[in-house]
Amino acid sequence: MNREVLNVVAGKFLDVLKGKTVFPPPIWMMRQAGRYLPEYRETRKQAGGFLDLCYDPDLAVEVTLQPIRRFGFDAAILFSDILVVPHALGRDLRFEEGAGPLMTPILERDIDGLDGSSFHERLAPVYEAVRRLRHELPAETALIGFCGAPWTIATYMVAGRGTPDQAPARLFGYRSPEAFARLLDVIAAWSAEYLIRQIETGVDAVQIFDSWAGILDEASFDRWCVRPVAEIVRRVKKKHPQVPIIGFPKGAGALLSGYRQATGVTALGLDWTVPLEHARRLQKEGAVQGNLDPLRLVAGGRALSEGVEAILRVLGSGPLIFNLGHGITPDTPLEHVEAMIRQVRDARA
Numbered sequence: 001m002n003r004e005v006l007n008v009v010a011g012k013f014l015d016v017l018k019g020k021t022v023f024p025p026p027i028w029m030m031r032q033a034g035r036y037l038p039e040y041r042e043t044r045k046q047a048g049g050f051l052d053l054c055y056d057p058d059l060a061v062e063v064t065l066q067p068i069r070r071f072g073f074d075a076a077i078l079f080s081d082i083l084v085v086p087h088a089l090g091r092d093l094r095f096e097e098g099a100g101p102l103m104t105p106i107l108e109r110d111i112d113g114l115d116g117s118s119f120h121e122r123l124a125p126v127y128e129a130v131r132r133l134r135h136e137l138p139a140e141t142a143l144i145g146f147c148g149a150p151w152t153i154a155t156y157m158v159a160g161r162g163t164p165d166q167a168p169a170r171l172f173g174y175r176s177p178e179a180f181a182r183l184l185d186v187i188a189a190w191s192a193e194y195l196i197r198q199i200e201t202g203v204d205a206v207q208i209f210d211s212w213a214g215i216l217d218e219a220s221f222d223r224w225c226v227r228p229v230a231e232i233v234r235r236v237k238k239k240h241p242q243v244p245i246i247g248f249p250k251g252a253g254a255l256l257s258g259y260r261q262a263t264g265v266t267a268l269g270l271d272w273t274v275p276l277e278h279a280r281r282l283q284k285e286g287a288v289q290g291n292l293d294p295l296r297l298v299a300g301g302r303a304l305s306e307g308v309e310a311i312l313r314v315l316g317s318g319p320l321i322f323n324l325g326h327g328i329t330p331d332t333p334l335e336h337v338e339a340m341i342r343q344v345r346d347a348r349a
């Protein structure tokens with residue numbers, strides 16, 4: 001079956017991205033393939049390291065499919081990590097149990113040495129996983145590809161690890177604005193290539209994760225978040241104007257208002273701090289995705305049902321993709337995920 005045919009059937013999720021209202025809304029969860037699933041923990045044990053999982057197409061396909069088999073979500077998200085992009089540009093990357101990602105911090109003099117000469121070769125296992133997934137997924141399940149936004153990728157490259165406030169990257173950007181702009185440009189250009197290749201091997205839509213967008217002042221947000229994402233969108237749309245792009249500038253708050261227009265993204269991913277009435281205004285310009293607090297899902301009970309109900313009540317009459325406001329956490333009980341899906345799917349307008 002060719003991709004055009006598959007796209008037509010890949011369902012509710014793509015309809016909403018085109019701006020249609022579908023109720024009950026399609027649903028998937030950020031980090032839906034992950035440690036809250038016993039089958040993921042089992043596969044992860046066999047794989048050895050987390051990166052071995054990302055670069056082994058058999059295993060990446062398997063863990064991508066696990067939440068689809070168990071819960072029948074409307075979309076699958078390719079199993080990989082945003083940091084494979086700097087890794088493919090020659091930066092080292094390790095994941096240590098409990099410590100998250102670790103890299104050698106990039107210095108100003110390293111930026112011009114970023115080497116994309118074997119970029120696609122290094123990411124070949126990811127493209128192979130996409131190709132296989134498109135054939136193994138049910139036709140009505142959309143496949144989402146992704147990359148990190150340049151700012152969020154740069155925060156890890158500069159600090160060499162996760163930090164609570166991204167002080168190293170902010171200081172780098174203030175002290176060496178030209179070098180930092182070059183770094184963001186390189187990441188944006190290769191991220192666009194990466195998304196284009198994912199699209200050409202079979203993903204139906206892509207999401208750009210800017211997990212650290214919420215820590216910047218207005219001018220820096222514009223320079224380091226909006227502009228590089230707009231550049232990725234421009235390059236991807238030039239080749240594939242029809243493929244929807246979801247932007248997720250987590251924590252952007254008041255700066256969300258102009259984001260869709262300024263970047264050109266099709267849909268807005270919203271974290272749980274975005275007031276629902278504000279989300280409703282943003283929904284007038286196109287689809288929104290979100291935005292349940294992942295800890296409501298950990299707590300279950302009334303905290304969960306009230307959170308789900310409010311989102312459906314306020315945003316259900318417009319183009320909505322039901323999701324969490326950030327990734328599901330490893331301590332989330334499976335029964336709570338089942339209860340959330342049931343509540344969304346049984347909802348009546």
Ligand SMILES: Cc1c2[nH]c(c1CCC(=O)O)Cc1[nH]c(c(CCC(=O)O)c1C)Cc1[nH]c(c(CCC(=O)O)c1C)Cc1[nH]c(c(C)c1CCC(=O)O)C2
Pocket residue numbers: 029030031032033034035044050077078079080081082083095099100101146148152162209211327
């Ligand atoms: C910032 C970021 C990263 N990776 C990602 C982001 C942006 C989204 C966000 O803010 O969460 C994106 C990501 N990471 C992963 C996916 C896979 C697809 C999915 O959502 O299911 C996606 C889309 C798998 C993963 N990426 C990671 C895991 C857990 C690793 C493991 O299995 O041991 C998974 C399933 C590791 C990772 N990867 C990263 C961190 C900071 C960590 C450590 C934190 C943690 O352990 O949760 C970088």
